[in-house]
Amino acid sequence: MIEFARNARLWFAPEEVRREGSTPDYRFSLANERTFLAWLRTALALIGGGFAVDQFLPDLRWGWRVGLALALLAAGVLCALRAVNHWVRCERAMRRGEDLPVSRFPALLGLVIAVVAVAMVVVVLVGWEG
Amino acid sequence: MTPEPAADRDPGLQPERTRLAWRRTTLSGTVVAVLAAKTALHGGASPAAVTAGALCCVLWLCFLRIAHRRIRHLASTNRPSSLGPPYATAAALCTVAMAVCGAVLVF
Numbered sequence: 001m002i003e004f005a006r007n008a009r010l011w012f013a014p015e016e017v018r019r020e021g022s023t024p025d026y027r028f029s030l031a032n033e034r035t036f037l038a039w040l041r042t043a044l045a046l047i048g049g050g051f052a053v054d055q056f057l058p059d060l061r062w063g064w065r066v067g068l069a070l071a072l073l074a075a076g077v078l079c080a081l082r083a084v085n086h087w088v089r090c091e092r093a094m095r096r097g098e099d100l101p102v103s104r105f106p107a108l109l110g111l112v113i114a115v116v117a118v119a120m121v122v123v124v125l126v127g128w129e130g
Numbered sequence: 131m132t133p134e135p136a137a138d139r140d141p142g143l144q145p146e147r148t149r150l151a152w153r154r155t156t157l158s159g160t161v162v163a164v165l166a167a168k169t170a171l172h173g174g175a176s177p178a179a180v181t182a183g184a185l186c187c188v189l190w191l192c193f194l195r196i197a198h199r200r201i202r203h204l205a206s207t208n209r210p211s212s213l214g215p216p217y218a219t220a221a222a223l224c225t226v227a228m229a230v231c232g233a234v235l236v237f
């Protein structure tokens with residue numbers, strides 16, 4: 001968490017990132033940028049999923065519907081913030097010539113999505129019966 | 131009849147791929163903005179919901195502007211410089227703000 005806060009300063013400071021190390025091959029930077037954008041799309045998809053749950057499952061009880069929608073929206077927020085954080089860390093590691101940072105986040109997100117999917121199945125089945 | 135700039139072009143088409151990645155991401159943002167508009171106008175359309183929906187559309191425009199500036203830079207040179215942190219942060223914060231508007235709309 002402290003590491004996250006320290007990196008957050010770099011999010012707004014291009015000169016501080018560029019001061020360190022040497023500029024890597026532009027293709028590596030572009031690949032990093034595309035990875036960042038892919039994560040941003042994942043975040044947008046989660047946010048869109050939140051809207052979709054709210055709009056296209058009107059038969060669900062209010063609590064379930066809003067709870068699920070808010071959970072998806074929160075996952076989208078986390079994903080977007082993590083995307084920019086990971087991008088900065090990769091950019092810095094490439095400039096310093098260090099190993100790229102590893103992350104538990106993809107596994108975590110995968111698990112959360114799986115849990116939400118199972119919850120959806122249960123909710124839809126219960127919703128039909130009730 | 132050999133085209134001159136082809137010799138200097140990246141054979142992996144990295145700038146083009148990055149440009150398309152920005153386009154795809156903008157398209158994802160469009161879907162979110164459309165869903166937000168639908169949610170805002172669905173059922174009553176209270177002032178708070180309409181405001182949040184309109185804000186989502188404005189955020190989408192901001193994202194479009196960021197993407198457009200980056201795409202213009204990618205197209206202008208054969209050796210584009212890396213994405214600046216303010217751009218990346220602004221793009222991510224647009225996404226976060228859309229989610230916050232979404233929370234207001236859903237609630």
